[in-house]
Structure formats: structure tokens, C-alpha cells
Amino acid sequence: MKTTERATTRRPRPGEARLEGQPVSSGVAIGYAAIAHDPALPPIDTTRRDCDPAHERARLFEAITRSTAQLRRLHDRLALLPEDGQVEIGSLLEVYRRMLGPSRLRRGIEALLGQGMLAEAAVQHETEALAAFMLSPPGRPAPEGEDAVAARRRAGEFREIGRRLVRNLSGTPYRSFSTIPDGAILVAEQLRPADAALIDPSRIAAVVTEEGGSTGHTAILLRALGIPAVLAVHGLLARVGRRTRLVVDGTTGRVIIRPSTRTAAAARVEVAAYARERQALGRLRRLPARLSSGEVLTLQANLEIPAELPMIAQSGAAGIGLLRSEFLFMNAETLPDEARQEALYRPLVEAMAGDPVTIRVVDWGSEKNSDALTQAGIGTGSDVNPALGLRGIRLLLRHRALLETQFAAILRAATAGPVRVLLPMVSSPAELHEAREIYARVGRRLRRKGVDIPDPLPPLGIMIETPAAALMADVLAQEAEFLAIGTNDLTMYTLAADRAATDVAGLYDPLHPAVLRLVRLAADAGLRQRRPVSLCGEMASDPLAVPLLVGLGVRSFSMHASAVPRVKRAVRAAAMDDCRRMACRALEAADGPEVSAMLMDYAATLHHAGDG
Ligand code: PEP
Ligand code: MG
Numbered sequence: 001m002k003t004t005e006r007a008t009t010r011r012p013r014p015g016e017a018r019l020e021g022q023p024v025s026s027g028v029a030i031g032y033a034a035i036a037h038d039p040a041l042p043p044i045d046t047t048r049r050d051c052d053p054a055h056e057r058a059r060l061f062e063a064i065t066r067s068t069a070q071l072r073r074l075h076d077r078l079a080l081l082p083e084d085g086q087v088e089i090g091s092l093l094e095v096y097r098r099m100l101g102p103s104r105l106r107r108g109i110e111a112l113l114g115q116g117m118l119a120e121a122a123v124q125h126e127t128e129a130l131a132a133f134m135l136s137p138p139g140r141p142a143p144e145g146e147d148a149v150a151a152r153r154r155a156g157e158f159r160e161i162g163r164r165l166v167r168n169l170s171g172t173p174y175r176s177f178s179t180i181p182d183g184a185i186l187v188a189e190q191l192r193p194a195d196a197a198l199i200d201p202s203r204i205a206a207v208v209t210e211e212g213g214s215t216g217h218t219a220i221l222l223r224a225l226g227i228p229a230v231l232a233v234h235g236l237l238a239r240v241g242r243r244t245r246l247v248v249d250g251t252t253g254r255v256i257i258r259p260s261t262r263t264a265a266a267a268r269v270e271v272a273a274y275a276r277e278r279q280a281l282g283r284l285r286r287l288p289a290r291l292s293s294g295e296v297l298t299l300q301a302n303l304e305i306p307a308e309l310p311m312i313a314q315s316g317a318a319g320i321g322l323l324r325s326e327f328l329f330m331n332a333e334t335l336p337d338e339a340r341q342e343a344l345y346r347p348l349v350e351a352m353a354g355d356p357v358t359i360r361v362v363d364w365g366s367e368k369n370s371d372a373l374t375q376a377g378i379g380t381g382s383d384v385n386p387a388l389g390l391r392g393i394r395l396l397l398r399h400r401a402l403l404e405t406q407f408a409a410i411l412r413a414a415t416a417g418p419v420r421v422l423l424p425m426v427s428s429p430a431e432l433h434e435a436r437e438i439y440a441r442v443g444r445r446l447r448r449k450g451v452d453i454p455d456p457l458p459p460l461g462i463m464i465e466t467p468a469a470a471l472m473a474d475v476l477a478q479e480a481e482f483l484a485i486g487t488n489d490l491t492m493y494t495l496a497a498d499r500a501a502t503d504v505a506g507l508y509d510p511l512h513p514a515v516l517r518l519v520r521l522a523a524d525a526g527l528r529q530r531r532p533v534s535l536c537g538e539m540a541s542d543p544l545a546v547p548l549l550v551g552l553g554v555r556s557f558s559m560h561a562s563a564v565p566r567v568k569r570a571v572r573a574a575a576m577d578d579c580r581r582m583a584c585r586a587l588e589a590a591d592g593p594e595v596s597a598m599l600m601d602y603a604a605t606l607h608h609a610g611d612g
Contacts, residue, residue, distance in 0.1 A: 015258045015260075016256065016257065016258055016259055016260050016263060017239060017256070017257040017258065018254060018255070018256050018257070019233050019234075019235060019236060019239070019254075019255045019257065020230075020233070020253050020254055020255070021208070021209075021230040021231055021232045021233030021234070021236075021253050021255065022212070022213055022219075022230065022231050022232045022253055023229075023230055023249070023250050023251055023252055023253035024212075024213075024219035024222055024223065024229045024230065024231050024250065025207075025219070025222040025223040025225075025226070025227055025228055025229040025250045026228065026250045026251040026274075027206070027226070027227070027228030027250045027251065027274050027278070028228060028247070028248070028249050028250070028251070028267060028270040028271050028274050029185060029205035029206035029228045029247070029248045029250075029271060030205070030245075030246070030247045030248075030259070030264060030267045030268060030271060031183050031184055031185045031205040031206065031245075031246065032181070032183075032184055032185065032243045032244065032245055032246070033184070033185050033187045033208075033240050033241070033242065033243065033244045033245075033246050034180040034181060034184035034185065034186055034187065034242065034243075035187050035188070035237070035240070035241070035242055036175050036177060036180065036186055036187070036188045036195075037175060037188070037189075038174065038175045038189075039172055039173055039174075039175065040172075041163075041166055041167065041170060041172050042170050042172065044118065044120045044121050044124055044166070045118055045121065046117075046118075046121040046124070046125070048116065048117065048118050048121070049115060049116040049117060050116050051113075051116050051117060051118050051119075053113050053114050053116065056113045056117070056118065056119040056122070057110065057113055057119075059119045059169060060109065060110075060113065060119045060122075060123070060165075060169070062168075063119070063165050063168035063169045064100050064106075064165070066168045067096075067100055067161075067164050067165055067168050068097065068100055070164070070168075071093050071096055071097060071100075071194075074089075074093060074194055074197060074198075075090070075093050089193060089194075089197045089217070089221060092157070092193055092194075092217050093194075095157055096157070096160070096161050096164075099157070099158070099161045100161065104130070105126060105127065105130060105158065105161070108126040108129070108130070109122045109123055109126045110122075112125060112126060119169050120166050120169050120170060123162050123165045123166055123169065124162060124166060126162075127158045127159055127161065127162025127165075128158075128159070128162070130155075130158045131154075131155035131156075131158045131159050132155075134151045134152075134154045134155040134158070135151055135152065135155050145330070146305065146327075146330070152213075153217065156217075160192055160193070160194070175195075177195075177198060177199060177200075177204075180203070180204065182203050183203070183205050184203075184204065184205065185204070185205050185206045185207070185208060185246050185248055186199070186204050186206070186207045186208070187208050187209070187236065187237070187240055187246075188207075188208075188209050188210075189209065189210045189211060189237060190209050190210065190211040190212055191207060191209050191212065191218050191231075192218065193217035193218045193221055195218075196217075196218045196221040196222055196225070197221060199222075199225060199227065201225045201226055201227050204227060205227075205228070205248075206227060206228040206229060206230075206246075206248040206250065207222055207227055207228075207229040207230075207231075207248075208229070208230050208231075208233055208236060208240075208246070208248055208255055209229075209230075209231045209232070209233065209236070210232070210233055210234065210235075210236045210237055211231070211232060212231030212232050213231060213232055218231070219231060220310075226278070227250075228248055228249070228250030228251075229248075229250050230248055230249070230250055230253050230254070230255055233255055236255070239257055240257060244257060244258060245257075245258055245259060245264070246259075247259045247263065247264065247267040249270075280569070281565040281566070281569070282565075284316065284565050284568050284569055284572070285314075285315070285316035285565065286316065287568070287572070289318075289567075289568045289571045289572070290571070290572060291550070291571060291572070291574050291575060291576055291579070292572065292573060292574060292575045293575040293576040293577065294576075295550075295555075295576055297550065297555050297556065297557065297571055298318055298319075298321075298534070298555065298556040298557070299316075299317060299318060299556075299557055299558075299559070299564050299567060299568055299571070300317050300318055300319045300320060300321030300322075300355075300356075300358075300534070300556070300557070300558040300559075301315055301317035301319075301320055301321065301558060301559065301560070301561040301564060302320070302321060302322040302323075302324065302536060302558050302559060302560055302561075303320045303322070303323045303324065303348070304324050304326075304327060305327045306327070306344065306347075306348060308561060309348065309351055311561040311562065312561045313351070314561075315561040315562065315564040315565065316564055316565065316568065317355075317561055317564045318355055319352055319355035319356040319357060319358075319418075320348070320352060320355075320356070320357040320358060320558070321358055321484070321534055321536050321556070321557070321558020321559075322358055322360060322422070322484065322536040322558045323345075323348065323357055323358060323359045323360060324360055324363070325359060325360055325361060325362050325406070326362055326363060326364065328340075328341060328344060328362070329362060329364065329372050329373060334372055334375070334376075335372050335373070335376050335402070335405075336372075337405065338405050338408050338409045338412070339409075340409075341405065341406060341409030341410075342409040342412045342413050345357075345359060345409060345410060345413035345419075346412075346413040346416050349413050349414070349416040349417040349419055350416045350417060352417060353417070354417055354418065355417075355418075356417075356418040356419070356420060357417065357418070357419050357420070358419075358420040358421075358422050358461075358484065358534075358558070359410050359419060359420070359421055359422065360421075360422040360423075360424055360463070361393075361396060361403060361406050361407070361410075361421065361422070361423060361424065362396070362402070362406065362424075363391070363392045363424035363425060364378075364391065364392070364395055365386060365389060365390050365391030365392060365394070365395050365425075373402075378395070378399050378402065387492065387493075387498065391424075391425050392423070392424035392425025392426075392463075393423045393424060393425050393426050393431050393432075393435060394425060394431070396435070397431060397434055397435065400438060403435070403438055404438060404441075404442050407421070407438065407439050407442040407443075408442050408445075408446060410458075411442065411443060411446055411451075411453040411454070411457065411458070412446070412451060412452075412453065414453060414454050414458045415452050415453065415454060418458075419454075419458045420458055420459045420460075420461060420481075420482060421439070421458055421459070421460050421461070422460075422461050422462070422463060422484055423435050423460070423461070423462045423463065424463045424465070424486075425463065425465060425466065425489070426462040426463060426464075426466070426469050426476065427466045427468040427469055428468065428472070429472065429475050429476055429479065432462055432476060432479050432480055433479060435460070436460055436479060439457065439460050440457070443457045459481035459482055460480070460481055461480050461481050461482035461483060461484060461531075461532075462476060462480040462483060462484070463484050463485075463486045463489075464476075464483050464484065464485045464486065464490065464518075464522045465485070465486035465487075465488070465489035465490045465493070465537075466489070466490070466493050467490070467493055467494050467518060469522075470485075470490065470518035470519070470521050470522045471518070471521060473521055473522040473524075473525035473526070474524075474525040474528065474529065476525070477525045477526055477528075477529035477531045478529060480531065481531060482526075482531055482532040482533070482534070483522055483525070483526050483531055483532070483533045483534075484533075484534050484535070484536050484558075485519055485522050485523075485533065485534070485535040485536070485537065485554070486536060486537050487510045487515065487519065487535060487537030487538070487539045487540075488510075488537040488538055488539075489537075490510075490515060490518060490519070490537065491508055491509065491510045491512070491515050491537070492508065494512070494514050494515050494518060495507055495508060495509070495512055495514065495515070509591075509592035509593075510537065510538070510539045510545070510592075511539075511545065511548075511586075511592040511595040511596050511599075512591060512592040512595075513586060513587055513588070513589050513590070513591070513592075513595065516548075516552060516583075516586050516587060516595070517587055519535070519549065519552050519554065520552045520553065520583070520587065523552055523553030523554050524553060526553075527553060532556060533553070533554055533555070533556065534554070534556035534557060534558055535549055535554045535556070535557050535558070536557070536558035536559070538559075538560075540557040540558060540559040540563075540567070541559040541560050541563035541567065542563075542567075543563075543566045543567050543569065543570035543603075544570070544596075544599040544600065544602075544603050545599065546567050546570055546571060546574075547570060547571070547574040547578065547579045547582065547599075547602065548579065548582050548583055548586055548595070548599060550571070550574065550576070550579040551576075551578075551579030551580045551581070551582050551583030551584075551586075552583045552586075552587075553583075570603070570606075573606040574602075574606070578602065582598060582599070582602060585598060586598065
């Protein structure tokens with residue numbers, strides 16, 4: 001992220017400066033900077049080869065013992081952290097503990113000590129070598145995407161344990177946060193996850209660092225602690241000194257240095273509003289998603305990658321309404337087999353502790369691509385328009401082994417908790433029928449082999465994301481055990497506007513009455529055939545749209561976890577009669593903007609009456 005010293009919208013007073021970094025934990029704070037420097041490590045002589053190996057081994061052993069004790073003390077403090085912080089730092093401490101044990105790292109260090117190296121130099125050399133190996137494994141392409149994030153994290157873990165050992169070898173203390181005044185903004189070059197775990201969120205108003213990124217352990221912990229934080233603010237330490245006044249916006253990533261009186265007053269208003277908002281949303285977590293007229297809805301979360309699990313647990317979602325299994329195939333060179341897939345699904349099902357998980361079999365094709373599938377000869381065809389080509393269930397029925405493997409893995413994992421199986425991109429009853437036959441056959445085969453799977457098999461349902469499926473929903477619902485309306489694709493196919501193309505973005509509108517009429521058809525079909533209907537497109541994350549969708553007959557929604565509290569607040573403020581009235585008007589509206597204006601009018605009349 002580049003440092004930008006931007007012009008303010010108002011003319012900045014002399015002295016006021018703005019920097020930007022990565023927003024990692026939302027919230028606004030205003031306060032004085034407290035700079036936390038780590039006492040510098042003494043220089044390490046890396047040239048020596050004449051040290052006594054026995055002496056250096058004894059020093060290393062003592063440093064390991066001291067590091068292990070420090071990590072144990074940190075572990076003892078875990079109970080003070082919020083639940084997802086405990087999970088995050090607990091597993092990280094376990095990684096460190098294993099590195100200090102009989103690990104590859106230790107073997108490497110001891111080998112270098114055998115060559116007469118100083119213990120500090122050996123530790124530094126070996127941890128750097130392992131970090132470099134993680135970042136670019138020799139003979140293999142450098143990791144990309146999710147793998148690159150994981151590699152950076154792992155490299156950081158090696159470097160961190162190396163620094164801890166060197167600090168203990170040289171007797172250099174760690175910095176302490178205990179002298180930082182209450183309400184200060186902690187400013188540092190970088191913050192280790194172990195440091196973040198020591199922060200008391202009731203004392204520190206915000207965290208800003210010059211280094212770091214949004215996906216590391218530190219960022220995850222700061223989010224778990226609920227401390228507004230901006231990382232990777234280049235040029236920060238050159239401009240900020242002890243007691244420099246700062247405004248930190250962890251939502252936008254902006255850091256204002258020496259705010260003018262007006263800027264500070266505006267920031268104080270935001271701080272108060274944010275505190276009220278958090279309190280209200282926090283209270284909502286345990287409350288039911290009940291309309292003000294009494295009807296109860298189900299709000300669940302979509303899961304795209306397993307790392308989202310802690311956020312889902314914290315959101316108050318009643319299960320996973322859409323597990324997009326594409327992550328299994330992304331960045332993979334080979335197809336994940338039955339055992340690997342089961343090993344990924346099972347912990348997710350277990351983690352939901354009895355709340356249902358709807359696993360969608362892989363929806364490949366259209367704009368998504370996978371090396372693993374391509375290498376296995378599973379092409380999505382060379383259609384001129386891939387969104388209208390071999391995609392979702394169409395692709396899976398051409399490559400049945402892929403579908404059979406995934407069904408089998410899901411059925412095995414389904415003994416861990418309530419699971420439903422979802423078919424993407426269905427456009428005709430024949431596709432559902434064929435898939436159901438395969439599903440039943442896989443179930444019989446597993447039972448014959450003595451594998452423990454649920455009896456009866458978990459419900460098999462379909463996505464309603466083509467106009468054909470919506471129009472045929474009454475017929476499809478005779479065989480589908482549940483319907484999940486995917487408005488992302490339904491909008492694209494109904495309005496003939498690509499969901500990813502910017503030049504038709506103005507035409508792509510899920511509030512278009514044509515889309516809403518199809519949603520209504522699907523909801524009605526589910527009601528008549530007594531099949532559960534949910535809606536899991538992006539639209540479900542929109543607090544304005546959900547009351548309208550309730551009016552159209554949908555009672556269950558699955559959305560991005562972060563949207564659950566806000567949607568719940570909107571639901572608790574809405575009344576069924578109003579929802580139905582809005583639905584009737586929207587179905588008769590001429591276009592999306594007309595519907596949108598109506599929803600905004602309704603929201604304005606409610607004044608967040610459902611906060612309590
Ligand atoms: C949808 O189309 O609305 C949907 C939920 O599926 P995806 O976004 O994964 O295509
Ligand atoms: Mg879709």
C-alpha cells in the first residue's frame with residue numbers, strides 16, 4: 001500500500017497530515033500516540049566459526065527453555081481474550097511450541113553450531129533460510145493467491161521464533177506495554193501476534209503500524225480484540241512522535257496526524273456513533289431474527305474459505321447456508337480425493353456444533369477456472385459465452401467421477417452434524433433426477449462398504465439461479481428437498497447482463513422487478529410443495545432488500561457473515577404487513593431504481609426500531 005499525503009476535502013490546517021494504510025480492524029479512535037519501540041538487538045557476529053559447539057548448544061538450550069516458559073505464560077493469558085482470539089493465538093502458540101521442540105528448525109540450528117557458529121548467528125541463519133524456503137520453494141513456482149498468504153504467514157512464524165530465541169540468547173528484553181497511558185494510540189514499526197495478544201483493549205484506543213498486512217495473525221487478533229487498527233502505514237514513524245495527536249479510522253485505513261479542531265470534533269462524533277453501533281450490534285448477536293410482527297426468520301452465513309469460520313461463529317449466524325466448495329479446487333494442482341475432501345468438510349460441520357451446513361457441490365465453469373480440473377482433462381468447453389456453457393451441474397454430469405467423489409466425501413462428513421447437499425446451475429428436472437440417482441447410488445455403495453453415513457441421506461436441494469429453474473420451480477420442488485435462490489446468477493441470466501462486466505453494471509440490478517417476480521415464483525413453489533426455500537445471493541446481505549424478500553415469501557437467508565448483525569437489525573424493525581405491501585408494489589414497479597427508492601423510504605420510517 002502506498003503512502004499518500006492527500007489533500008483533505010476541506011483545506012487542511014497547517015500541520016494536519018493524512019496517511020493511508022491497510023484497514024484491518026474497523027472503528028474510529030482519537031488519542032495521543034504512544035510509540036512502542038522494541039529494545040534493539042545487539043549486532044550479531046555471523047562470521048565466527050570458532051565457537052565451542054558444546055557451549056553454544058548449552059546457551060541455545062537455555063534460550064529454548066526461557067522461550068518455552070514465555071510462551072506458556074502467554075498461553076495462560078489466553079482466557080482473557082475473546083473466543084476467536086483464543087483460537088487464533090492458541091494455535092499460533094502451538095506452532096511456536098512445536099518449532100522449539102525436535103523440529104527441522106532445531107536440527108538445522110544444531111548442525112550450524114556443529115560448524116562452530118555463534119548460537120545467535122545459527123538461529124538467524126536457519127530461520128531466514130526456512131522463511132526463504134517457504135516464500136519461494138526451490139524448483140517449484142512461487143506460491144500465489146491463498147497459498148502465498150499462507151507462505152508469508154509461515155515465513156513470519158519462523159522469523160518470529162528466531163527473534164525470540166536471539167532476544168533470549170542475548171538477554172535483550174521485550175518491549176512492555178504497561179507504561180502506555182490509558183486511551184493512547186499504540187504506534188509501532190511492527191506488532192507481533194504475541195504482542196497483540198498482550199494488548200488490553202480497554203486501555204489502548206487503536207493500533208497503527210508501519211509494517212504488516214490485513215491477513216496476518218496480528219490483523220486477525222486485532223479484529224478479534226475489536227481494536228481499531230491500520231497496518232502498513234508507510235512513513236508513519238517519520239511523522240509521528242510521542243504524544244502526537246492522531247485520528248485512526250480502521251474502516252477506511254486513514255490516519256490523520258495532528259487533526260485540526262474541526263477534524264477532531266468530527267472524529268469524536270464518529271467515535272461515539274461507532275461505539276453505539278457496536279453495542280447495538282453486539283446485543284443483537286444473541287437475539288432471534290424476529291420481525292416486529294412476531295414471525296421468525298433464519299439468518300445463516302455463506303462460507304467461501306475455511307478461514308471465515310471464526311467470523312461466522314461470532315456473527316450469530318444459525319449455520320452455513322451456502323458452503324461454496326470451489327476453494328477445494330482453487331490453486332490445487334491435483335483433484336482433491338474423497339479422503340481429503342472429507343477432512344476439509346468434517347471440521348467445518350463439527351465447528352457449527354449442530355447448526356446446519358449446506359454444502360454446494362463444485363460450481364465450476366463460467367468465469368471460474370481451476371488448474372486441477374484442467375489438468376484432469378475436465379474442460380468447461382471453448383464456448384463463446386462460458387456463462388451459458390458447461391457449468392455447475394452440467395459439467396458434473398459430464399464428469400460423474402468428480403460428482404461421485406464429492407457426494408461420497410460429503411456423506412462421510414455428514415455424520416458430524418446436520419448437512420444438506422446443494423446442486424448448482426440446474427435448469428431442468430432431468431438434471432436433478434440424474435444427480436439424485438447418482439447420489440442414491442453413492443449412498444448405497446458406501447453402505448455396502450460398511451461406511452457410517454446418515455440414514456436417510458441428507459436432503460438434496462437445488463440452486464434456483466436460472467430463469468428456467470425459477471419458472472419450473474413447482475416441478476423441480478417435487479424432487480428437490482429444498483430450494484436455494486441464487487440471485488447473483490439469477491439476475492445475470494434474467495437481465496442478460498454479465499455479473500462481472502463493468503459496461504453493463506448499470507443493467508445488472510437484483511431489484512429489477514423481473515428478478516423479483518422469479519424470486520416470488522420460487523418462493524411460492526417451495527411453500528406449495530412444503531420445501532424450505534432460502535436465498536443466498538449477495539442481495540441477502542442488503543438490510544434494505546431483506547424485508548422486501550420476506551414479503552415475497554422467503555424466510556431464510558444466507559449472507560456474508562459480517563452482514564448478519566445488520567440484516568438482523570433490519571429484520572427486527574420490520575413488520576410482515578409492510579413487507580407484503582412492499583412486495584406487491586415492487587412486483588408492479590417499472591424498474592429497479594423505483595424499487596430501490598421504495599425500500600429507502602421504508603427504511604427511513606423505521607429509525608432502527610429493532611435495536612433492542
Ligand atoms: C448466486 O448465484 O447467487 C450464488 C449464490 O452463487 P455464486 O455467487 O457462487 O455463483
Ligand atoms: Mg451462482
